[in-house]
Amino acid sequence: xxxxxxxxxxxxxxxxxxxxxxxxxxxxxxxxxxxxxxxxxxxxxxxxxxxxxxxxxxxxxxxxxxxxxxxxxxxxxxxxxxxxxxxxxxxxxxxxxxxxxxxxxxxxxxxxxxxxxxxxxxxxxxxxxxxxxxxxxxxxxxxxxxxxxxxxxxxxxxxxxxxxxxxxxxxxxxxxxxxxxxxxxxxxxxxxxxxxxxxxxxxxxxxxxxxxxxxxxxxxxxxxxxxxxxxxxxxx
Numbered sequence: 001x002x003x004x005x006x007x008x009x010x011x012x013x014x015x016x017x018x019x020x021x022x023x024x025x026x027x028x029x030x031x032x033x034x035x036x037x038x039x040x041x042x043x044x045x046x047x048x049x050x051x052x053x054x055x056x057x058x059x060x061x062x063x064x065x066x067x068x069x070x071x072x073x074x075x076x077x078x079x080x081x082x083x084x085x086x087x088x089x090x091x092x093x094x095x096x097x098x099x100x101x102x103x104x105x106x107x108x109x110x111x112x113x114x115x116x117x118x119x120x121x122x123x124x125x126x127x128x129x130x131x132x133x134x135x136x137x138x139x140x141x142x143x144x145x146x147x148x149x150x151x152x153x154x155x156x157x158x159x160x161x162x163x164x165x166x167x168x169x170x171x172x173x174x175x176x177x178x179x180x181x182x183x184x185x186x187x188x189x190x191x192x193x194x195x196x197x198x199x200x201x202x203x204x205x206x207x208x209x210x211x212x213x214x215x216x217x218x219x220x221x222x223x224x225x226x227x228x229x230x231x232x233x234x235x236x
Contacts, residue, residue: 073235085134094122100113116154134209138204166183167181193223206228
């Protein structure tokens with residue numbers, strides 16, 4: 001019986017991730033996104049005496065394979081009754097550039113992440129109590145704050161496109177340039193509230209799943225905001 005319950009929780013989590021993540025991010029053929037990202041990419045001009053040269057600094061290795069080191073900085077401060085999902089069952093845990101791009105489903109996304117100097121990432125999914133909606137945390141570290149902010153802008157523009165019809169929702173306390181977005185589903189399916197924020201070189205995305213008819217938008221956004229606040233506090 002315990003094994004059956006675990007399998008059901010795993011299947012529920014996987015289904016939730018497919019609904020939420022792909023519905024939020026799978027936008028195909030947005031070739032303009034990479035151009036926008038390039039406009040936000042970090043560049044610098046160094047001046048020595050009368051000589052001027054343009055350089056592209058490399059403050060860290062892009063996609064450096066150290067995502068596992070982010071694990072201790074991913075919060076587990078979730079509401080009572082939630083439990084962490086096993087990474088091997090949900091394709092969570094450390095996240096490299098290929099994996100981060102695959103969640104979007106757009107061939108251009110890998111180029112966007114590269115241009116913005118994605119360094120490493122980590123994800124953690126939490127199963128909701130009694131079959132209720134799950135929570136998911138994404139932490140992506142870029143080589144600098146400009147890259148993280150550029151990815152937030154890139155993601156926000158995608159989610160608000162007419163193709164997906166996400167809408168901004170008012171959440172008091174989300175620090176600039178952060179934003180809260182609602183992807184509303186049919187009544188029998190889980191809707192999804194995402195709170196996007198940045199802290200230094202970190203891009204943080206919190207997702208809260210739930211049926212609006214049961215939990216209500218205020219409850220769903222409160223969960224996402226609380227988890228976002230906890231995650232931002234963890235990052236150093």
